[in-house]
Amino acid sequence: MLLEKHLKLTLCFLFLLTAQLYAQQQNLKGKIVDAKDNIPLIGATVQSETEETITNEDGEFVLQNQKLPFTVKINYIGYAAQEIVIRSFDILKVKLLKDSNQLDEVLISSGYLSQKKTEFSGSVSTISAKQLQNRPSTSFDQLLGGQGTGIDVIQSTSVLNNTPVIRVRGLNTITSGLFPLIVVDGVAVFTGSLGGFVGNNPLSAINPNDIASVDVLKDASASAIYGSRAANGVMVITTKKGKKGKTRFNYNSWFSRSTPYNLPKLLNAEDYTMIKNEALVNAGKAPGFFLSKNADGSTVNTNWYDVAYEPGYSSNHNINISGANETTQYYFSLDYTNQNSFIKNNTFQNYMTRLNISHELNKFIRAGVNLSYSNAKNAGPNTGAVAGNTLSSSTYNTEYITNEPLGRMTYVLPPNVPVYNPDGSYSIQNGISVGYGANIPSIIGTINAYNLAMVQELDLTTSISKSLLGNVYAEFDIAKKVTFRTSFGLNTIGLENKLFLNPIHGGGASYNGVATNIATDLSRTDWANTISYKNSFNENHNFMILAGYERIKTTLESWGASQSNVTDTYYKNYQGSYANISPIGNDLSENALISYFTNLNYNYKNKYFLTLNYRIDGLSALSEGNKYGNFGGGSVSWNLMEESFFNGSKLKGFLNNLKLRASYGIVGNSEIGNYPAIGTYSSSTYGGAPTLGYSQTANPDLKWETSSKLDLGLNFAMLNNRISVEFDYYNNKIRDLILKTPQALSAGIPNNYINENVGGMYNTGYEIGINALAVTTGNFNWNVNLNLSTLKNKVTSLASDVFVPSVFGVQNMTRVGYSIGSVFAVPNKGVNPENGQMIFINSQGKEVQYNHIGSPKWTYLDGNAAPAIDNYKDGVIQGPSLPKLFGGFNNTFSYKNFVLAVNLTFAQGNKLYNGTRATNSDQRYFNNGEFIKNRWTTPGQITDVQKLYYGDNVSAGFSFSSTSKVEDGSFVKLKNISLGYTVPLEASFLKNTFSSVYVYLQGNNLYTFTKYRGSDPEVSINGNSINSGKDQNVPPNAQVYTLGLNIGF
């Protein structure tokens, strides 16, 4: 009995023991989600030493019979792998971070075909949707800066929807098109600036939220398939497609507030009056500037910045719906943006929609459509920052210095005059001058500055564009492994540009009011047909052959008129009544490109890769016999990791990927105008009788401008793909540059140039891109991306110097042996301590000084008359206007539900011409910078500001360029900081409503570390131009704070 009892107990014990043993081998349950939006990851691999499973539809998994402690490895395509040591059987929740280092699965699209990045031998920078999302902008191109190697994007002004400067590996032409080719779902879209003085970037029709990826093809191998259009690089944009699974709804919105960043400090009314009177007295005149009083007895002290600028509030709403089943994928989006710049009355509204559908009709036929429509309205005052319309070529802004622009007015208007009269009307002297206040006109001369408040309110430029962009395509599997694809693409832009200038005051006064309307239709059709064959032999030889034919036709049709002399001041638009009308803006032109191309991709055992491209382009713009050009490229790459000698090597455990690449090819530039080769005569009238005048000189020998591009590259990834590095060396040589070759003015050739193939130059440099998952723990992750590019540009041959003569000096010079558009200025030796005069060094090496009231004005230091300084003859190249080094440094930190992104951009080695400081040093009625107070006043004084003479616009670098205004343009910019939070939904009442909610707060353009004394080293008046680095009278850039929300259903 007792025994029995014991036995029972023992059994019982044993049982318990066994139970205990069993308990040690349990099942691990868990869930894998995306770290960012908490979306379950379906099909992720979960692996322990003994078991392996994949996650189900809800991202859940069960790993059976595990024994603590153990390690699980979690892998999911496109995400960073994680290893977690498991110490309990609590339900495991794992958040995986998307991994941009995952080379394997990244697809590179050349526009004609897609390839895995591992199989791709060319040099490409890929920018993913993630890098573009949740960043307020008017167009996606503004967001590319600092996001990839070799891409230099400069936001040169804060005017809404102004076209940024985009350069891929430097400047690749002098007078042909400067923009990279931008291809959206196979259609080459219009680039440039279309809205006159208010900007209007056609790329704003492409919604950043719709972009799946931007592949920037930088070398010849990658881009040669674009042949003659690839000289400036190619950006291939792929828009989003629906993914299998349940229908996804996303709602994204943001609200922002923008303010001017870093305005130059100007004199207040009291200091202004003192300084200007001192200059008058020095010039032998009586004081003429006096403080005036407001009605309440206070002193008038107008801050014209406050007149021009006020915080601007903007918002954006975006909805997209996407999904797919076995045969059909769809993506649909709607977007509305309403933006207000800090520049009063500068607004931008855009309504956009996109529909992408693809469908499998049967096993052999697939078809689809990608279509987007945008209706955008840009409006604003003339700021001087936008040169005017340009479809692609280099611009030279002459607008910045005229009377109308707002930027200049904020700098020059006297602070001691009122904005309004006591009765509330605008204080104006006459049609062109702001009210003089207490200043005496007969002493101070004409104030040729308008009342800013009045023209900013009444004179508006408006540009409305209606853009349709898309393609329809079909693919036929006409035989096993042979696919025929035909795609018809279309980009049309209906553009209406309007300008109204009021009849009372400002630029419209001498016309008694002007209203100009110009309507433009831009249209491009692109029909591409390709046939491709893909096969593998013996599993070792993998190849793909593509052959294609493409025809592209671009037409431009515009017409317009300018009405002046308004019959009643009531009318404020073109449709009102006016006495005079003149035609303006009429144009009708077209060009066409017919191309035949082929592409071969081959690899042996995924070890050795070969790509060959060949394209024949025929361009209507060239003359008979020269129309067709041959372009092509090739590349080889070697995937060392697949080599057997690596097996067993220690490196194998350390390196995940190692690839060497080399490419070479020849591409061209087709943005050379529509009829550059033929001679033309243009009609007009003389006294009402018809005239016919020489308007373009023929050059029947004009041929293709070609670039040969060499690229050597190395990719590797290590430490379990935690660090990946991409390194490139490039050398682009441009030959037979089509140049508007300056002709001797005395030849009397139209516009003084002939299109000729005369120039040569090169761009060379190194690029390095590093992606690292610096820290990956369960809760905290830190992803670092550094991209760095160097650039050396040198012009190797030209017929003669290329520059624009101006009464305001020559700041940029393109000359053989130097970087294109180098900053150019006359050497300045500072202020002569004895007499306060500016000393310059002329081309003879002699020091000459300038006395504005002297006779003679120019003397040697001994007082003898000297020849006047001549900007061209005495000017010296000061350095490149292109940065020698630039890039971005991007950090993403995530901790639990928080994500912090810190992005910096930087540039180094370029010179800037600080023309705004020259304006602010000018000794006419212009207001001056605070720095003017350091002016020379007593003999022996050492200072950099000369003795002030009223009317002096020479000493300080305004009438000709002086090295006193040449500055180093290097900077590091805290471009963007964003803090986001993923709202945990599991525990909330929203659980069943939303699948994800993400909120963020973001600051843009927060701080710039630079020695540059102007407001922003990125500011530039010439926009996309070879004449870069000139900052004069441009409004400052914006600082923007944004609150945003993403919701997924």
Place this chain on the structure above:
Amino acid sequence: MKKYILISWAILIFTSACNDDLLDTEPETSIPESIAFSTPAKILAQTNNLYKQLQNQSFYGGRFIVFNEQRADQFGQNDGNAATGSAVWNQNVASTNDFVNNVWAVGYAAINASNILISKMNETTVISKEQAKNYIAEAKFVRAFCYFSLIQTYAKPYNQDKNSLGLPLRLTPVTTSGNNDLARSSVEMVYTQILKDLDEAETDLPVSYTTPLLNTSRAKKCTAIALKTRVLLVQNNFERVIAESKKIVSPTLPFQYTEGTLTQKLETNYTAIFGGNYTGTEAVFSIPFANSTTETPSAQYSLAYNYLAQPIIFLAAAGIVSDPAFNSGTDARSALIGTSAANQKVLKKFSVTTAPFRDYVPVIRYAEILLNYAEAAAHINDLETSKALLKAVRNRADPGYVFPENEMATKEALITTIQKERDIELLGEGFRLMDLQRKVQTLPAKKGSIGTAPLVLPTSSNYIWPIPSGEISTNHLMVPNP
């Protein structure tokens, strides 16, 4: 089967698409060079275009005349902006100044247009030989006129040093590259060419055209002769000034030129010259404007805007505007002097102050011919002829006026008086600088509201404009002005 249909369809598209003329585009808003001289109407339009070149707003459309006045001493500058020519007024222009480049470029564009037309007309079969000769003569007139304008601006005055460097003398058409390098001919050689062209133009030009507008706006026989009186006066070739003048000035009052239906003489009413239809008897050659901004200059380039609307330049108080003629009330010319809001005296000859600025620009007036003749006559001591011509000009404006005896007593006094009359009569029409420079006189200092512009000695480098940077950087045989 379906598959094969598809394949053949694809092939069909491929082949059909390749055979078209997509690449053969032609401009639709301008005329190809190959047919630019193919019809009589096109050739006439080409001829009109020569004057269109002169009409350029940087040239005789307005600005060149303003620059000449800014460089001389009758005007003060109100506006310190370089775009309004403050550096021109300050006698401080550099080779990179765009005005310096523009005037030169526009002048040479007209010269090349003339050279092209001459060359085409020498071989044309589209129009009669007679008509072609007329057009060639017009081209030679325009070419001479441009060379004369440029040589006075960019080279030393003939009377200062006729052997100094003049202009690159281009007499054949340039329609291709490779023609950049050409050295400067001497001042004398350029003047020789100008007179040769004008002599040949005189021979082949028609006496008149069919309408007053055409008579005013295109060169006719007497236009070439009139211009010669100006050119020869600048060379101090008084004998020939008189010889040419006699061709177009009757020996007795009323001084006039009549040939066929054409009559050129002084207008009775002075102000009528600068208004109405602008095509009265006094207008020998003017730049016309259709009433639309397609022809008229923009604001800063127009005479009315510079002199009156803005005004960018005003009449310097110490200048000729202080002369009693402008203050008497009896002289009709005083009616064209006004006062600005800033209490400055301003010139009202060009009074259309709202765009389009369509006041015709007078280039050669009959009054100038009389004064050229008068000055030449005085120089050769034909004082009676000289006085009669001078009085004709004065008394047209002020019929009761009698010159004080001492102002006409001697040759020297008479020449001084004639110069003063020129200053009064031609004020604002761009003559003062030429008159100072042909006499190799100092450009006096002058006051404006932006300060004082210094005097310029004939020996100073800024007595003439620099050769533009656009020429120096491309023409390797070009020697800059010192």
